[in-house]
Amino acid sequence: MFKIATWNVNSLRVRLPQVLDWVAKHKPDVLALQETKVTDDKFPGLEIEAAGYKVVYSGQKTYNGVAVLSREKACDIVTDLPGIDDPQRRVLGVTVGDLRILNLYVPNGSEVDSDKYKYKLDWLEKLQAYVKQQLSVYPKLIVLGDFNIAPDDRDVYDPKVWAGHILVSEPEREALRKLLKVGLTDSFRLFNDEAGHYSWWDYRMAAFPRDRGLRLDLILVSEVLVKQVKKVVIDKEPRGLDRPSDHTPVVIEF
DNA sequence: ATGGTGGCGCGGCCA
Numbered sequence: 137m138f139k140i141a142t143w144n145v146n147s148l149r150v151r152l153p154q155v156l157d158w159v160a161k162h163k164p165d166v167l168a169l170q171e172t173k174v175t176d177d178k179f180p181g182l183e184i185e186a187a188g189y190k191v192v193y194s195g196q197k198t199y200n201g202v203a204v205l206s207r208e209k210a211c212d213i214v215t216d217l218p219g220i221d222d223p224q225r226r227v228l229g230v231t232v233g234d235l236r237i238l239n240l241y242v243p244n245g246s247e248v249d250s251d252k253y254k255y256k257l258d259w260l261e262k263l264q265a266y267v268k269q270q271l272s273v274y275p276k277l278i279v280l281g282d283f284n285i286a287p288d289d290r291d292v293y294d295p296k297v298w299a300g301h302i303l304v305s306e307p308e309r310e311a312l313r314k315l316l317k318v319g320l321t322d323s324f325r326l327f328n329d330e331a332g333h334y335s336w337w338d339y340r341m342a343a344f345p346r347d348r349g350l351r352l353d354l355i356l357v358s359e360v361l362v363k364q365v366k367k368v369v370i371d372k373e374p375r376g377l378d379r380p381s382d383h384t385p386v387v388i389e390f
Numbered sequence: 391a392t393g394g395t396g397g398c399g400c401g402g403c404c405a
Contacts (some may be wrong), residue, residue, distance in 0.1 A: 146396075146397070147398080150396095150397070154396090171397095171405090197398085198398055199398090199404070207397085226399080246405085338395080339395040339396050339405090340394040340396090341393090341394055342394095343395095
């Protein structure tokens with residue numbers, strides 16, 4: 137069994153105790169983190185290594201930042217998408233064993249038609265080209281992270297309220313469909329086609345207790361891996377802790 | 391439509 141998880145922690149320094157508790161309990165082979173919000177010189181590497189994990193990271197001050205924890209040493213590190221000269225640290229590609237893993241913090245997009253929205257769509261287009269190329273090199277590819285897109289209306293607590301907004305707008309969903317079309321599958325949907333399974337709940341308006349969430353955190357797997365997937369779960373428990381991230385982990389088992 | 395909460399870092403931006 138091989139277990140991989142993704143979790144947008146919204147500040148690793150604040151959430152470090154929760155991350156350490158979570159890995160001790162669930163013992164993933166790989167944990168991909170987003171929104172670490174910490175520069176590399178301040179990364180809490182010693183604490184993570186003491187927990188039995190190697191770690192690689194690409195961080196910046198205040199915003200963004202990605203990291204990959206792994207039992208086995210990660211190699212062939214990539215921190216940028218080809219064609220984007222971007223100071224924003226949103227990408228971390230690693231090889232662990234025979235798996236290629238691309239950990240992503242997709243831009244939020246702010247508001248439909250804003251400059252940040254255009255940046256998001258451009259970013260997703262560049263990502264699609266990169267994934268297409270990577271699939272030809274690495275047949276065992278996993279693309280995971282915070283996609284900041286709810287794939288369809290089953291992934292949204294109130295599709296009528298959300299219609300046309302950021303995270304659900306048609307151009308964003310179309311970009312995600314195009315990404316899947318190059319040869320990836322949304323692994324959560326291999327086992328569950330129900331509406332109402334979310335990975336993010338806004339901090340505001342008591343969204344979590346009311347279960348007003350969206351499924352934004354995805355684990356996409358290449359064709360050869362689809363057959364090997366045993367289980368995909370969203371672990372809601374950390375979202376209910378004191379001082380939680382607004383996202384909760386998603387876990388895949390092979 | 392607005393503003394609700396949280397992180398960073400100490401005013402206002404971003405999500």
